[in-house]
Amino acid sequence: MEHISREMIKSFVFDPTKKPLLRVREGERFVVETEDNISGIVRSERDLPTDERLGGISEVFPPRHNPMSGPVYVEKASRGDTLEVTIEKIVVDEQGACCIYPGIGPLSDSKRWPKLSEAYTKIIRHEPGPSGDTSDGRAVYDDAISWDLHPFIGTIGIPPDYELHSSVYGQGPSFGNWDCRDIAQGSKLLLPCFHDGALLYMGDVHASQGDTEWMGTADEVRAEVTLSCRVLKGVHIPYARIVKDDSIIALCSDKPLEEAVKRAVVYLMEWMIDEYRVSQRDAYILISANPHFRVHVYQMLKTPGLSYTVGAEYPKRFLGSG
Helix, strand or coil: EEECHHHHHCCCEEECCCCCCCCEEECEEEEEEEEECCCCCCCCCCCCCHHHHHCHHHHHHCCCCCEEEEEEEEEECCCCEEEEEEEEEEEEECCEEEEEEECCCCCCCCCCCHHHCCCCCEEEEEEECCCHHHHHEEECCCCCEEECCCEEEEEEECCCCCCCCCCCCCEEEEEEECCCCCCCCCCCCEEEEECEEEEEEEEEEEEECCCHHCCCHHHEEEEEEEEEEEEEEECCCCCCCEEECCEEEEEEEEEHHHHHHHHHHHHHHHHHEEEEEEECHHHHHHHHCCCEEEEEEEEECCCCCEEEEEEEEHHHHCCCCC
């Protein structure tokens, strides 16, 4: 099986000019190792996320966070196609880190809770699950608190036609630091293509995360990701989509939040109408009336560089035969 090792990770930009690290055929399974969002600098609770420790990665703009593996060249993919990426398995490291960065986050200037402005690191242990690895394991916060791991790829995508976008602030129809919990094991991510071979990048795996990633970091972790790709020839989509076993999700990143919600819902309605042959009126009504429709706010960080990432989700069982 083709493999990108962690030592090969060098990209902080969705760059269409970079030589591919890997070439794969449609349906071929391949493995990508990823590094955590700050390149493994924090490995214990003694390692505080200060400017001194982070050094060069935070002294440049945009910051060199979210190192990515790639690009991966997918044979037969070209501009105007859609790349379907199946996330087959995500095995995370034995531990992850959740950091409070001074000056970052919605409460970084809180007078009520001054400790929230101080550098702090929390290591979260990861225990194997029934499979024998951490793809379905448990996160252990402390002796009293634990939860099921839900690993997903936080930053992933395909470069646009032109312009370079960073792995930390870049967001667009085909790429993004989306921190979307549904880009997870078993899901299919659909991305519009703009280059021969698609040129897929990925990194920034999270072992688990709450809605909005409120404080600015989640359970940040190294991982080994197994994927495969399929090319949907001549299929154009306006923005990234996710297909789960029982639902479909239209993504969008924008500001303000209500605009991100509106665009995600419109993209979902387009999908329902064009592919599943739901009438315009039915799609409009079902979004409002069906209690199983959901809007997810995956990422809503207080930073000027990122928009808010939203997913509009609708169950397949209410879509008919399609």
